[in-house]
Amino acid sequence: MSVLKGALSLLLGYYSPSYILAVIGAGLGAIVVVWTTNLLVRHAWYTHKLSCFSKPPTHSWLLGHLGQMQSTEEGLLQVDELVKTYKHSCSWFFGPFYHLVRIFHPDFVRPLLMAPGRITVKDELVYEHLRPWLGESLLISNGDEWSRKRRLLTPAFHFDILKTYIVTFNASTNTMHEKWQHMILNGTNNFEMFNVVSLMTLDSLLKCAFSCNSNCQESTSEYVSAIVELSDLLLERRFRMFHHWDWIYWKTEQGKRFKKALSIVHGYTRDVVQRRRALIRQQRPGQFSMAANKRKDFVDIILSAKDEDGHGLSDEEILAEANTFMFAGHDTTASAICWTLYNLAQHSHYQERCREEVMELMKGRDGQEIEWEDLTSLPFTTMCIKESLRLHSPVQAVTRKYTQDMALPGNRTVPKGAICLVSIYGTHHNPHVWSNPQVFDPMRFDSANNEAKSSSAFIPFSAGPRNCIGQKFALAELKVVVALTLLRFRLRTGVNPEGGPMVSDVFPNWCCELKAVCGCRSNHSIQKENNAIDCKHVLSTHGDADPVLGCFQILLCKILQIACVAMYS
Ligand code: HEM
Numbered sequence: 001m002s003v004l005k006g007a008l009s010l011l012l013g014y015y016s017p018s019y020i021l022a023v024i025g026a027g028l029g030a031i032v033v034v035w036t037t038n039l040l041v042r043h044a045w046y047t048h049k050l051s052c053f054s055k056p057p058t059h060s061w062l063l064g065h066l067g068q069m070q071s072t073e074e075g076l077l078q079v080d081e082l083v084k085t086y087k088h089s090c091s092w093f094f095g096p097f098y099h100l101v102r103i104f105h106p107d108f109v110r111p112l113l114m115a116p117g118r119i120t121v122k123d124e125l126v127y128e129h130l131r132p133w134l135g136e137s138l139l140i141s142n143g144d145e146w147s148r149k150r151r152l153l154t155p156a157f158h159f160d161i162l163k164t165y166i167v168t169f170n171a172s173t174n175t176m177h178e179k180w181q182h183m184i185l186n187g188t189n190n191f192e193m194f195n196v197v198s199l200m201t202l203d204s205l206l207k208c209a210f211s212c213n214s215n216c217q218e219s220t221s222e223y224v225s226a227i228v229e230l231s232d233l234l235l236e237r238r239f240r241m242f243h244h245w246d247w248i249y250w251k252t253e254q255g256k257r258f259k260k261a262l263s264i265v266h267g268y269t270r271d272v273v274q275r276r277r278a279l280i281r282q283q284r285p286g287q288f289s290m291a292a293n294k295r296k297d298f299v300d301i302i303l304s305a306k307d308e309d310g311h312g313l314s315d316e317e318i319l320a321e322a323n324t325f326m327f328a329g330h331d332t333t334a335s336a337i338c339w340t341l342y343n344l345a346q347h348s349h350y351q352e353r354c355r356e357e358v359m360e361l362m363k364g365r366d367g368q369e370i371e372w373e374d375l376t377s378l379p380f381t382t383m384c385i386k387e388s389l390r391l392h393s394p395v396q397a398v399t400r401k402y403t404q405d406m407a408l409p410g411n412r413t414v415p416k417g418a419i420c421l422v423s424i425y426g427t428h429h430n431p432h433v434w435s436n437p438q439v440f441d442p443m444r445f446d447s448a449n450n451e452a453k454s455s456s457a458f459i460p461f462s463a464g465p466r467n468c469i470g471q472k473f474a475l476a477e478l479k480v481v482v483a484l485t486l487l488r489f490r491l492r493t494g495v496n497p498e499g500g501p502m503v504s505d506v507f508p509n510w511c512c513e514l515k516a517v518c519g520c521r522s523n524h525s526i527q528k529e530n531n532a533i534d535c536k537h538v539l540s541t542h543g544d545a546d547p548v549l550g551c552f553q554i555l556l557c558k559i560l561q562i563a564c565v566a567m568y569s
């Protein structure tokens with residue numbers, strides 16, 4: 001500061017203030033001119049390079065499609081129109097700043113998603129806001145750092161580990177169903193299903209990640225509330241233009257709330273990791289099995305992971321991965337569960353067929369526990385889950401950049417550095433790929449059907465080296481929750497108590513009429529006509545109860561997509 005003052009007084013001794021101001025003004029002007037020229041040259045370069053892609057009409061040559069992409073339901077309907085017109089891809093630009101290629105056909109998706117991890121980069125525009133929460137985690141990192149982490153984390157999602165989580169999925173679902181049951185018995189027949197299911201998936205993840213019984217489904221947990229708050233705030237930030245700049249965001253009320261929730265979440269995870277690390281230090285070398293009677297959780301496994309050189313992850317890295325596990329796993333799975341239940345409520349014949357499949361599986365068993373081996377014995381239910389993931393994919397798009405030019409069919413090239421937006425929603429709704437794409441038809445996934453055969457046509461978990469590491473975890477949980485729900489409850493779309501449309505095409509606020517189904521098949525029959533049930537048992541483990549009609553509202557608009565926004569889908 002004193003140097004600056006000294007220089008200023010020296011200058012003032014030689015030159016008049018107006019002369020100095022003029023020089024500063026000229027300097028600033030020159031910077032603006034250089035910056036603008038650079039921007040316009042870059043804009044012209046990308047416009048030229050991307051001319052091999054069709055371009056939907058723009059507002060102007062400079063502003064392009066700015067303001068045309070919407071983050072709402074209309075935005076998704078717009079994608080439906082886009083895929084009808086452009087078949088596989090098109091180029092977009094937001095002013096002279098961002099140029100992107102939107103991809104929605106398997107032939108174009110494949111080369112991009114299957115490209116080696118070392119040339120694939122997650123672009124900052126979409127993923128940067130996750131960094132304060134997730135740090136340099138698997139989801140965000142790139143290049144060698146990403147491939148080292150992927151190698152170290154893959155064992156945590158091995159079948160042998162996932163098998164042990166099935167008990168947890170059953171237990172968390174039972175807790176949720178007990179809640180539904182109590183609500184029905186207490187005459188509360190309207191509730192928002194997404195929040196309830198979301199708490200259930202958080203409950204499961206906390207048990208699988210940290211062996212933590214948070215009881216978050218029954219009582220409020222500071223940690224879980226903070227995660228929900230962070231998810232909501234992230235979504236909100238995407239839609240407020242000025243909040244994209246950190247130096248503005250951290251000064252806003254939302255930014256302060258974000259920081260507060262962040263300190264709760266990080267404090268909790270750090271505490272778990274440090275305590276577990278201390279426990280390992282206390283044990284003799286080679287003794288790392290935690291306690292023989294304790295099931296290994298996610299933190300145990302990543303604490304013991306070592307690369308070829310014998311190096312493991314640091315505490316900060318483990319913290320980042322544990323936070324990512326919670327972030328990436330809860331809303332996505334909750335959304336997939338809710339959509340599946342919604343689609344089955346809409347199509348009672350499919351619902352009944354799934355229920356019969358589950359009941360057949362459970363025939364003659366004492367309890368109502370779905371086991372690991374059962375997951376392959378629910379073929380039709382699995383087809384319904386997959387069809388839900390196609391029609392309503394929880395993550396609607398992923399974005400990528402590449403460190404080299406990428407060749408696409410028809411002699412097209414995506415220049416290095418351009419943003420590629422792979423629209424999962426667009427690919428799943430593309431009429432050139434799927435016949436009657438808006439129709440819920442589980443038979444598409446019948447093994448005799450060729451429609452879903454192209455692996456890049458069905459990509460709810462993305463594909464290639466950077467696909468979802470948690471997909472088998474998610475599918476296992478989905479099957480357990482859907483199977484147990486159908487075993488115990490009958491779902492039917494009901495009447496919206498607030499009036500207005502029952503359901504919209506993309507993000508439904510739907511009301512579900514809920515009836516209990518008797519689980520103890522051996523003693524009771526279930527009358528199928530008119531959804532009436534003549535059995536007094538509801539959950540065989542929870543005593544007698546009158547099956548009461550229930551109605552609850554589901555709000556799915558709040559789905560937080562992993563690191564991608566509907567805005568770009
Ligand atoms: C139905 C549920 C789920 C869906 C639809 C889903 C979807 C996806 C998608 C589309 C990606 C790619 C994101 C991108 O490229 O930007 C992804 C990545 C990822 N997912 Fe999932 N996911 C689900 C559940 C889970 C669960 C349960 C976990 C963890 C327990 C998880 C952990 C991850 C991680 C760590 C990545 C980053 C992988 C990498 O970059 O190497 N996901 N997920």
